[in-house]
Amino acid sequence: MTTMHSLSSDDFLDLASARRRPNRAQLAGILLLVVIALFALFGPWLVDIDPARQQLERFLEAPSLAHPLGFDQLGRSMLARLAHGTQLSLALALVSVLSAALPGTLLGLLAAWRGGWFERVLAAIADAVLALPGLLLVLLLAAFAPGGFWPLYVGISLALWVEYFRVVRAASRILLASPHVEAARLLGFGPVHIVRRHLLPELLPRLFTLMRFGFAGAVLAMSALGFVGVGLQPPTPELGVMMIEMLPYYGEAPWLVGAPVLLLFLTLLGLLLLSPERDA
């Protein structure tokens, strides 16, 4: 189950085991993600075929050595489209996660540090965003400019920053009140030192968990919206768009719809396996 807001306290319980060497499932997850990331990074360059180039005489051509995924219904190279689609998805996810994590973390730290009305206003805004399931927020923003890249990016980042804010604020409030931080403060260390030495080491594992979930949520939201037709539009090589475009050809060319489905599934599986959870 992957959603935009799917965290539970369970996901933070394993801080101790997170520092241990990765288990087998985690290694498998890392391996999967590294392969997919390399494909996204170098795939478009290696395949070197324009994903929009149509060779109509080759439509639905079966996979061959030169073209491992064959050609789609408009005679476009499926491998090229998959490589570009993967790059697009991962890039959007990375950018939105970073644009959510940085302000979210900073605001969380500031809110915990300053307290007062500043904290209350931010907490109220965070509550307002969380009142709605994340995908609904993204859908509403996508409705502003259907088919555009920007509303997706803004929507996903807007839905995701809240998690960082809340987690960082809650954890920092406890940490700031702890004796070792108080000692550091009394010794005359400034806020930068305290955040760097005492807060960040505690926060980083949680931030990493959030980023993992956020990344999965972003990839998922983009492909889900593409799939139902309110995300990016054809002919953009986007995973969800490709799935719905290739679905009618399931009978003759199952690999066409299978390729983006498998890629999305493996990306989400890789992210899931990374969790330090018991034996998963």
Add this chain to the structure above:
Amino acid sequence: MTTSTVPAWGRYGRLLAQRLLQAALVALLVGTLCFFMTRMLPGDMAYRIAAGRYGYDMVTSAAADAVRLELGLDRPWLAALGDWWGRLLRLDLGVSQVTAQPVAREIAWQLGPTLRLSLLAMTFSLLIGPTLGVLAGLKPGGLLDRATLAVSTVLRALPSFLLGLVLVLVFSVKLGVLPAAGHDDHGSIMLPALTLALGMAAVSCRVARDAMVQVRGSAYFAFALTKGLNLRQALLRHGLRNVAAPVVAYLGVQLVYLVEGVVLVETIFAWPGIGHALVHAIFGRDVPMIQGTALVLGLMFVLFNALVDAACAFIDPRRRA
């Protein structure tokens, strides 16, 4: 009990107040976004609304001017936003620009299917997930435990819209036992409900399993067995309630999945509910419908959350404090 000074209704009252605040926030957020959506759409709004009301071939500039005057479309945006909120407060959702029907009437049609689908999905998920989880938790590391772990991991990595596709391929295309889409056919609710249910069961199964393992290791469970209850009795009298508490609490987290899933699953199965209507309103740039459907989905989310709160308090007396 230190909280005995607070009357019982006060605790429920505070929970209720929180959820009412959440409902107000949903309305504020959805309403404001939709207001700016109308302002940012290309073309003259007065003409568009007039076209929605009177039909595209009946629009004259006089009709558009009448609409402009009536709705105050020429007024500054802040005042217009105030009006917009006022109408929302009076539950006036406006008129669909595609069907020219009042949004409220459209939604009244769609609410039933959506509620039926979500409740059936939740029921299925609670029947499948916790049952398998308890059985797996009785023998940690056993065959069932490992099998459910593998299946649940796969299901968790499979987005709802793809899971729906897989179910259609298996049950409609290969086996031909259930209809793939639609509403009228007998059993057409089964596949969309199963899609949502399996996604949720994948998680609740693991939650129940972990809770069961914990119960088995607890002193009170050991005592129940020592005093002579058999496993079945101990489970029914002491185990299940303690397994139910985390499962129901986790339901609160899963509601996000349910509501998001309803939108996607209704759309791919052509199930005539609110999620389906929302996606189609976005296609048609029908802002009143976008607002109405998003609002009702958001409020449904709040309502389900409140029900989960109540269920948590009912199952676990410690949470009533």
